[in-house]
Amino acid sequence: MKAVGLIVEYNPFHNGHAYHLQAAKDATKAEIVIAVMSGNFLQRGEPALVSKWQRTRMALLNGVDIVFELPYQFAVQKAETFANGAVSILDATGCDFLCFGSESGDISLFHRTIDYLELEKKAFDEKVKQFVTTGVSYPKALSLAFQQLTDSRMYLDLSKPNNILGIEYIKAIKKLKSSLQPITITRKNADYHDDHFASATIASATSIRKALFTTENDNSLIEQYVPEHTSQLLEEYYHYYSDFHQWENYWGFLQFRLLQSSPYELKEIYEIEEGIENRLIAAAIESQNFKEFMEKIKTKRYTWTRLQRMCTHILTNARKTEMTANTEKATYLRLLGMTQKGKEYLNKRKAHFSLPLVSKLSSFKEKEISLDIKAARIYSFGVPNHLRLEMVKKEFQQPPIYLD
Amino acid sequence: MKAVGLIVEYNPFHNGHAYHLQAAKDATKAEIVIAVMSGNFLQRGEPALVSKWQRTRMALLNGVDIVFELPYQFAVQKAETFANGAVSILDATGCDFLCFGSESGDISLFHRTIDYLELEKKAFDEKVKQFVTTGVSYPKALSLAFQQLTDSRMYLDLSKPNNILGIEYIKAIKKLKSSLQPITITRKNADYHDDHFASATIASATSIRKALFTTENDNSLIEQYVPEHTSQLLEEYYHYYSDFHQWENYWGFLQFRLLQSSPYELKEIYEIEEGIENRLIAAAIESQNFKEFMEKIKTKRYTWTRLQRMCTHILTNARKTEMTANTEKATYLRLLGMTQKGKEYLNKRKAHFSLPLVSKLSSFKEKEISLDIKAARIYSFGVPNHLRLEMVKKEFQQPPIYLD
Incomplete structure (x- = not known):
């Protein structure tokens, strides 16, 4: 089997x-x-x-x-x-x-890209570093460096998040010496981050969530994009809890934790470093909701995703010691x-x-x-x-x- | 002047x-x-x-x-x-x-009691220790020990909270070598803790708060016990914030903090010791509100007041290092x-x-x-x-x- x-x-x-x-x-x-x-x-x-x-x-x-x-x-x-x-x-x-x-959809491109990254590690890392010093985020520097060094017809586009994940999956298989093929x-x-509907039956999860939040669980808008079971299970959940989960539901608790913490304590949380802790506390005092807060802390240096992960770790109190243990x-x-x-x-x-x-x-x-x-x-x-x-x-x- | x-x-x-x-x-x-x-x-x-x-x-x-x-x-x-x-x-x-x-109302009783406690410190401490081992709270042990050792007509009744405070005021004056008289x-x-109205014009703050909470700011019940300015200022505050402050308002945040903390972290909070941290976390998972929570954690060993102070310190994240610095x-x-x-x-x-x-x-x-x-x-x-x-x-x- x-x-x-x-x-x-x-x-x-x-x-x-x-x-x-x-x-x-x-x-x-x-x-x-x-x-x-x-x-x-x-x-x-x-x-x-x-x-x-x-x-x-x-x-x-x-x-x-x-x-x-x-x-x-x-x-x-x-x-x-x-x-x-x-x-x-x-x-x-x-x-x-x-x-x-x-x-990409082409597994050979993944293998070739991984080989290149291994062979040319030094030159690539150098280039990434150069881009990082210009103030862009690490993922952005990565894709810019790669783009500059390689012929795009021969290699993967590293600005695409699923290509990046795929590379990491294959690297993990290699590291584990796994027989997984x-x-x-x-x-x-649909692109991962698309927030509008672009096809008749396929839509990104992002656009589906957006529709659910803006229409307050009016499923008619999403029915063509999800199987019937999904629609029913979403409705059932919403009916029971009167809500879906989103960051705004947790904002008060994140704000509470930020206002009761010293910068020194926040630095014990995973990914909190380089002075971002002071920025987070200062923004928490000035923000009425999570969206406002995120807009205040956003810089070119940190991706939205990375900042949201930091916030999640503060919320769950996930410490460096726990998160890096393995x-x-x-x-x-x-x-x-x-x-x-x-x-x-x-x-x-x-x-x-x-x-x-x-x-x-x-x-x-x-x-x-x-x-x-x-x-x-x-x-x-x-x-x-x-x-x-x-x-x-x-x-x-x-x-x-x-x-x- | x-x-x-x-x-x-x-x-x-x-x-x-x-x-x-x-x-x-x-x-x-x-x-x-x-x-x-x-x-x-x-x-x-x-x-x-x-x-x-x-x-x-x-x-x-x-x-x-x-x-x-x-x-x-x-x-x-x-x-x-x-x-x-x-x-x-x-x-x-x-x-x-x-x-x-x-x-008491008699300053000489305070001086005499303090003198006694200084002179007979050893015998008194011994007695207090005996009572503590029976499982009663420290304040209770204190008053029981004193009662057993002294003639109540000559000394203060140490079961009364304001007598205790008075003793500590005078001791503090002595320690500081202050000229305060x-x-x-x-x-x-009204007794400090009375929660019902016992006189026509004087009532404890506890009973006044209770009336305010049970009547949702119907001031008519408390008007005879407070100056007009108090009544107005309370009304003004309630009108603006739609509420007075009480523990239940903070319950969600206390519960959040307890559920995201490890027992080890809680022990960094002032007064959290002797394993009470595990008891607090376990009770937080089982309680719908602050009252339920307090009833779950209450034991003979800890006074209600002491437990509430612990909760306040968890809420404000007041750490041992900060609270004992001075x-x-x-x-x-x-x-x-x-x-x-x-x-x-x-x-x-x-x-x-x-x-x-x-x-x-x-x-x-x-x-x-x-x-x-x-x-x-x-x-x-x-x-x-x-x-x-x-x-x-x-x-x-x-x-x-x-x-x-």
């Missing part, structure tokens, strides 16, 4: 994801689809629209067989660490393929859900998994999982007060979602 | 306070009344009903000439440290008398308000003050005041979101209240 692995956020699951899932199965002839999914906070430093449990249901109802959680310490990270965590989880399950979407599929239409490889497999077929696969294979399988939080006492627990607790501050405790407790009591 | 000093919270200023103020003037023939008043958080570990600025107005309109703030690091403290701070401020201004209310006046009727003596005089007469007194005397006079926060950069700044910022999380920033900024811009 061949298995293909996907690395996802499903925020929310939409037609583009369904297309990618089917294409991954077609390309690999795999019978089992394993998804490694970010938990309640995402790589862009944002709370997920709906909880990881609801997003797991979306995944299972749309063709994924097994969902593992990408632990917080890998999920809310730059591409390299994100890839290390996700790939190490797929590798630990003995998965055969890793199939990722990319702007990387496959890439061209992304359909950035190379996951240490557990947190099972969020499975179909009947997924369960069969697990039963057959789990004895050979190279990492412990965690089905219930209460039975896993390792220190590494404490960040996921904190993240789940803090995520609950985005729902109305009277539902908060119930959500916190659910994290401990919820068995993996099972779809038979 | 003789001055009499009072140590107050005015939460809010009521007829009992007016009576005490007049009695202090009568007893000392002082022309000037100087009050040292707790800021936004009080000795019982609670947010003040209304801000220190509004309470300063109450004081000035009712006969106080000068109001100094008792810094957070002394205000939210056990009796001894509270007294050290307050007495050192009065001493620094060259004030002549300290007049405090007490259950202590005077005590019997408290009228517990003997204030290091600045923060002027909150003055009448015309108060101003004349200040102009005449301030050159001889033994501590720096702080009229505006922006002009005082010493590290010691950072706790007061944090406390003011955090206090603003008790008002509606859209008024929060305005309140935070006010702390920096507000000159002392001046009543001419």
Whole structure:
């Protein structure tokens, strides 16, 4: 029984994801689809629209067989660490393929680009450094340097976020000496960051979220872009919690933490350095909401995503010591859900998994999982007060979602 | 120009306070009344009903000439440290008398009790220790030990909180070798903690606050117990902020901080020790509101007041290192308000003050005041979101209240 692995956020699951899932199965002839999914906070430093449990249901109802959680310490990270965590989880399950979407769609370009970056590391790093000193962000410097050094027809475009992720996935496979075979599929239409609808059936998750927030859960606008199950599960969630999760729900708590902290304490939080701590505190005193706050702290030097990740780490109190303890490889497999077929696969294979399988939080006492627990607790501050405790407790009591 | 000093919270200023103020003037023939008043958080570990600025107005309109703030690091403290701070401020201004209310009303009993406690320190401490091991709180052990050792007709009743405070005031005067002359006046009727109305015109602040909270600012219930100015100032505040401050307003933020903290981090907070940190986190996960939370953490060992002070310190992030840096003596005089007469007194005397006079926060950069700044910022999380920033900024811009 061949298995293909996907690395996802499903925020929310939409037609583009369904297309990618089917294409991954077609390309690999795999019978089992394993998804490694970010938990309640995402790589862009944002709370997920709906909880990881609801997003797991979306995944299972749309063709994924097994969902593992990408632990917080890998999920809310730059591409390299994100890839290390996700790939190490797929590798630990003995998965055969890793199939990722990319702007390029040509796996040979990935290999050639990685080879170039290894061979010409010194010249490339030099060039990146030059661009960084002009004041641009690191990702921008990276793509500018590469563009200047290479022929664009022969290599990847490093200004595209999914190309960058793909490179990191393949590098992680190499580092782990994993037998995972990387496959890439061209992304359909929508750019990652597009915030408007550009096609009849495929739209970016960003544009779907935007529509949901501006219309206050009027699903008619998004129905053509998401499977019916997604639409139902979103509606169900909204109905129960009267809201989706977004940064503004957490603003008061972030502001509170910033106003009670000294710059010295803030520097214990992951990614807080170079004096940004003073800037954050000063901006918190002047901002009525998260958007205002972000606009105040934004500079050319830091990407919006990196700043949002900092804010997430302050919110969850993710410290340098915790976040840097292990950035190379996951240490557990947190099972969020499975179909009947997924369960069969697990039963057959789990004895050979190279990492412990965690089905219930209460039975896993390792220190590494404490960040996921904190993240789940803090995520609950985005729902109305009277539902908060119930959500916190659910994290401990919820068995993996099972779809038979 | 003789001055009499009072140590107050005015939460809010009521007829009992007016009576005490007049009695202090009568007893000392002082022309000037100087009050040292707790800021936004009080000795019982609670947010003040209304801000220190509004309470300063109450004081000035009712006969106080000068109001100094008792810094957070002394205000939210056990009796001894509270007294050290307050007495050192009065001493620094060259004030002549300290007049405090007490259950006893007989200053000679205070002196005799203090002498006894000094002479019989060893026997007394031994006895207190015995009672502590039975599991009762420290204050309770203290009064039980004293009761067992002494003849109650000759000495103070140490179960009365104002007797305890009085003892600490006099001890502080001795330690400072201050020329302040202590005077005590019997408290009228109401017990400190009484929560019901027991007289026609005098009621405890506790009962007044209770009436305000249960009637949602229907002042008719409290009018007979407070001067007209208090009633007006309370109404004005409530009208502007749509609320008074109470612990429940801050519950979400306390819960947030407890759920994002590790026990190890909590132990950096002042007064958090002996494993109470684990108990606090566990209770926070189970409590819908502050009252529920307090009932969960209450034990015989800790008084309600001490637990509330812990909660206040967690809320303001007051760390052991900050709170214990100096517990003997204030290091600045923060002027909150003055009448015309108060101003004349200040102009005449301030050159001889033994501590720096702080009229505006922006002009005082010493590290010691950072706790007061944090406390003011955090206090603003008790008002509606859209008024929060305005309140935070006010702390920096507000000159002392001046009543001419």
